[in-house]
Amino acid sequence: MATINPYLNFQGNTEEAFNFYKSVFGGEFLAVQRFKDTPEAGNLPEQDQEKLMHIALPIGHGTILMATDALESMGQRLIEGNNYNLSIQTESEAEADKLFYGLSKGGKVIVQLEKAFWGDYFGMFTDKFGINWMVNFTPN
Incomplete structure (x- = not known):
């Protein structure tokens, strides 16, 4: 059976948001991946290298809160309504x-x-x- 988890998009402050969520929910991050470590790193400006490509925080009974930084340098633009995804595992x-x-x-x-x-x-x-x-x- 598939599981569904929330996947959030932020405008460059994912790390700040997830440190806040971690302070509330507790636990440890399952994954922290930066754009500098992706195959696209060479195509990104210096200011985007340390941004988060993916982060995951367990928040209870099989639910994982996940997120990314939406990068304008990659053509991503956040507007209300596209700042989340439903992620099916x-x-x-x-x-x-x-x-x-x-x-x-x-x-x-x-x-x-x-x-x-x-x-x-x-x-x-x-x-x-x-x-x-x-x-x-x-x-x-």
Whole structure:
């Protein structure tokens, strides 16, 4: 069975926000990945290198709060309504395919579902109702 987690987008202050959330929820970050450590690092301006590509904080009973810095240098622009995604973690690649292609039908694919540089099977889309989704499968 797939699980759904909130995925937030911030305008450059993800680290500040997540340090605040950590002070409230407690716990430790599961992941902290910076843009300087991605294949796109060479295409980004110096001021974006330390921004967060991904951060994850468990906040209780299987729920993980995750986020990224939306970078204008990558053509990303935040407006009210696009500052979050519903992130589905699937149990198999087949389940990822089913949910990705089913939910994205009639919508707009942002990132095609495929193996990502970090090793997961990942894709993003906006459904026909304007809801932003991410589908992810992590192989064992």
